[in-house]
Amino acid sequence: MLTPAQAPAIEDLYRIYKKRVPRVFHDYCETGSYTTSTFIENTKAFQNYHLRQRVAVNIDNRSTESTMLGEKVAMPVALAPIGSAGMNHADGEILACRAAQKFGVPYTLSTMSVCSIEEVAAHVERPFWFQLYVMRDRDFTRRMIARAKAAKCSALVLTLDLQVLGQRHLDLKNGMSSPPKMTLANIANMMTKPRWALGMLGTKNRTFGNIQGHVAGVVNMEELAEWTNHQFDQTLDWSSIDFIRKEWGGKLILKGINDVEDAKIAAKKGADAIIVSNHGGRQLDGAPATINMLGPIVDAVGKNADVWIDSGIRTGIDVMRALALGAKGTMVGRAYVYGLGAAGEAGVTRALEILRSELDITMALCGERLIKNIGRHNLLDAPAKSR
Numbered sequence: 001m002l003t004p005a006q007a008p009a010i011e012d013l014y015r016i017y018k019k020r021v022p023r024v025f026h027d028y029c030e031t032g033s034y035t036t037s038t039f040i041e042n043t044k045a046f047q048n049y050h051l052r053q054r055v056a057v058n059i060d061n062r063s064t065e066s067t068m069l070g071e072k073v074a075m076p077v078a079l080a081p082i083g084s085a086g087m088n089h090a091d092g093e094i095l096a097c098r099a100a101q102k103f104g105v106p107y108t109l110s111t112m113s114v115c116s117i118e119e120v121a122a123h124v125e126r127p128f129w130f131q132l133y134v135m136r137d138r139d140f141t142r143r144m145i146a147r148a149k150a151a152k153c154s155a156l157v158l159t160l161d162l163q164v165l166g167q168r169h170l171d172l173k174n175g176m177s178s179p180p181k182m183t184l185a186n187i188a189n190m191m192t193k194p195r196w197a198l199g200m201l202g203t204k205n206r207t208f209g210n211i212q213g214h215v216a217g218v219v220n221m222e223e224l225a226e227w228t229n230h231q232f233d234q235t236l237d238w239s240s241i242d243f244i245r246k247e248w249g250g251k252l253i254l255k256g257i258n259d260v261e262d263a264k265i266a267a268k269k270g271a272d273a274i275i276v277s278n279h280g281g282r283q284l285d286g287a288p289a290t291i292n293m294l295g296p297i298v299d300a301v302g303k304n305a306d307v308w309i310d311s312g313i314r315t316g317i318d319v320m321r322a323l324a325l326g327a328k329g330t331m332v333g334r335a336y337v338y339g340l341g342a343a344g345e346a347g348v349t350r351a352l353e354i355l356r357s358e359l360d361i362t363m364a365l366c367g368e369r370l371i372k373n374i375g376r377h378n379l380l381d382a383p384a385k386s387r
């Protein structure tokens with residue numbers, strides 16, 4: 001259990017996370033690609049959007065409840081897919097999914113998760129969303145979609161911004177892989193994290209659970225790493241979306257859109273929602289902060305598709321800013337990973353409590369009672385072109 005006094009804000013969860021999780025995984029999470037300019041810009045840019053402070057409005061009986069994909073949510077914040085989340089805490093994906101479901105927000109399991117889709121489905125009560133990376137091995141992709149259907153996943157999140165990997169220098173220096181290279185430095189550092197190490201010793205989930213055992217000829221870790229590195233499909237184009245849509249047949253969310261032209265095509269493809277995302281600053285270094293692209297994208301396609309946003313959200317105030325610009329939903333990545341590494345399921349719950357409480361109070365101070373009433377009128381300045 002983490003009390004509000006122990007962790008009043010997401011940054012407090014981060015401080016505990018940093019102490020408890022081995023450096024190799026901390027660095028994997030807490031960085032961006034190349035110069036990390038987009039990673040840094042993502043969080044900073046939110047502060048350029050000023051909220052209008054309104055007073056003497058009856059703000060009794062407020063609610064942060066809303067809907068995402070037509071389903072009721074405790075607040076319009078879903079947990080983003082995080083590869084290797086289960087290396088931050090033993091059985092991390094199961095714990096994060098449980099926390100999300102008990103709280104009443106959607107959870108997205110990554111293709112590159114540690115706990116497999118079947119393992120998570122067996123340990124949680126309700127359907128979750130599955131995030132797909134399209135692999136060159138289209139048979140594997142087909143089977144992955146079939147597995148998501150068999151696990152009763154309620155939506156497919158197709159990530160489009162990772163056909164090649166943006167280099168993260170720290171991962172190269174640290175020998176990051178799942179599991180990481182057992183360099184002397186990594187072993188020495190892990191020995192200083194006994195709570196983490198004990199947890200890991202107690203679980204069998206320590207590699208890419210969705211992949212190992214599901215690809216012919218890939219038996220050991222070296223073969224798995226080699227296979228994964230060459231599998232992200234560089235031929236993926238908009239026509240591939242039709243193939244995925246046909247195979248899946250259910251609700252489809254397109255993730256990784258950060259440009260108005262792409263948003264228009266994505267909406268035409270009939271996506272149920274699109275996520276304005278730059279992968280948390282981990283892919284195109286130099287890409288704009290997503291909050292700066294949100295307004296133009298909502299203006300271009302908001303009538304045809306639900307527009308959501310992630311990348312850089314660390315507070316409920318940021319969620320309010322995104323909703324004010326027209327987002328119908330948000331996703332958080334690192335904000336919940338910090339909680340997961342800090343205290344497992346209780347840590348993720350705490351992260352969600354923090355975000356909800358901040359959103360609730362911010363709504364109140366802006367004079368809003370309902371999520372559906374939030375809009376551009378809550379912002380002091382109309383988004384300027386230069387942003």
Ligand code: FNR
Pocket residue numbers: 028029030042080081082083084110111112131159255277278279280281282310311312313331332333334335
């Ligand atoms: C990610 N992200 C990601 N996205 C995805 O579609 N599949 C994945 O496997 C991963 N893996 C992953 C690992 C880690 C450690 C991070 C930090 C991020 C991107 C993620 O879903 C989301 O877009 C960002 O995390 C949002 O930015 P914030 O909230 O972390 O700033």
